[in-house]
Each structure stands twice: as structure tokens, then as C-alpha cells.
Amino acid sequence: xxxxxxxxxxxxxxxxxxxxxxxxxxxxxxxxxxxxxxxxxxxxxxxxxxxxxxxxxxxxxxxxxxxxxxxxxxxxxxxxxxxxxxxxxxxxxxxxxxxxxxxxxxxxxxxxxxxxxxxxxxxxxxxxxxxxxxxxxxxxxxxxxxxxxxxxxxxx
Numbered sequence: 650x651x652x653x654x655x656x657x658x659x660x661x662x663x664x665x666x667x668x669x670x671x672x673x674x675x676x677x678x679x680x681x682x683x684x685x686x687x688x689x690x691x692x693x694x695x696x697x698x699x700x701x702x703x704x705x706x707x708x709x710x711x712x713x714x715x716x717x718x719x720x721x722x723x724x725x726x727x728x729x730x731x732x733x734x735x736x737x738x739x740x741x742x743x744x745x746x747x748x749x750x751x752x753x754x755x756x757x758x759x760x761x762x763x764x765x766x767x768x769x770x771x772x773x774x775x776x777x778x779x780x781x782x783x784x785x786x787x788x789x790x791x792x793x794x795x796x797x798x799x800x801x802x803x804x805x
Contacts, residue, residue, distance in 0.1 A: 651743060655746040655749045655750070656746060663758065663759050663766075665750075666750045666751050676728055676731065677729050681693075682694070690713070693725075695723050699736065699737075699738060700714065701714070709741055710739045710740065710741060711740050717734050717735045721734075
């Protein structure tokens with residue numbers, strides 16, 4: 650969805666991106682590794698290269714792996730991958746679009762659009778939960794207007 654918005658439609662996505670790359674166990678998170686888009690590799694804090702085979706896993710993820718020989722000789726191994734023979738980093742095939750969406754987070758325009766979206770979504774939640782309009786019989790804006798014409802307080 651983000652890739653479609655960013656790459657195909659050229660829309661600035663004001664959508665929060667959930668990032669689960671942070672680690673709680675004290676080891677290096679993905680943000681410590683530097684990605685080189687020209688060579689399509691990651692570089693670890695000690696300067697070693699993590700490459701990919703190009704195989705897409707689960708239809709959306711590339712795995713970047715370090716060499717076991719590089720990791721065995723590395724002094725940072727206890728902080729990087731203490732329980733694994735070498736480090737691997739998953740990267741979404743549309744990570745560029747995710748990076749674009751992350752760049753908008755925290756900006757004034759992002760916060761404004763989030764406040765406006767909250768107002769609209771609260772009205773839909775009210776319609777679905779309190780007025781029990783979970784499904785409308787007619788589709789589209791005209792169909793919704795036809796279905797909801799009897800609500801005097803709703804301005805469509």
C-alpha cells in the first residue's frame with residue numbers, strides 16, 4: 650500500500666509506520682547497520698558487509714546475511730549476535746516507501762492530518778457502533794448519502 654502511494658501515485662503518505670526493529674535484549678538493532686542502496690548491502694558497525702541472495706521470503710522480505718567467518722572473528726559479536734552464528738537483517742522489498750513515510754512523521758503537516766483523520770474516524774465509529782450502521786446497503790458517497798438522509802445531525 651505504501652509503495653503504491655509513494656512510487657505509483659506520488660502521494661506523500663501521512664501514515665504511521667510500525668517499526669519492530671528495536672531490540673530489548675541489549676544487542677544491536679537494525680538502525681546501527683548502514684544500508685548502501687547503490688550496492689544493495691548493509692554494513693555492520695565493524696565495517697563488514699551483509700549481502701542478500703535476492704530471494705524474497707514470504708513474498709515481501711529480503712534477508713541480508715553476514716559471513717560466519719566475519720562474525721566469528723569480530724570483537725562486537727557479543728553485542729551483535731550472541732546466540733546466532735552470524736547476523737541477519739530482514740528488509741521489506743518496499744522499504745524505500747516505508748522510509749519516505751517515516752520521514753514525514755513528527756512534521757507539522759503530519760500532526761495536522763492525524764488530528765483531522767481522528768475526527769473523521771470518530772464519526773464513522775459512532776455510525777457503526779452506536780447507530781448500528783456497520784454495513785450500508787448502497788456503496789459510494791451517493792449511496793451513503795441516500796442511506797443516511799434521515800440523520801438530522803449528520804452533515805454529509
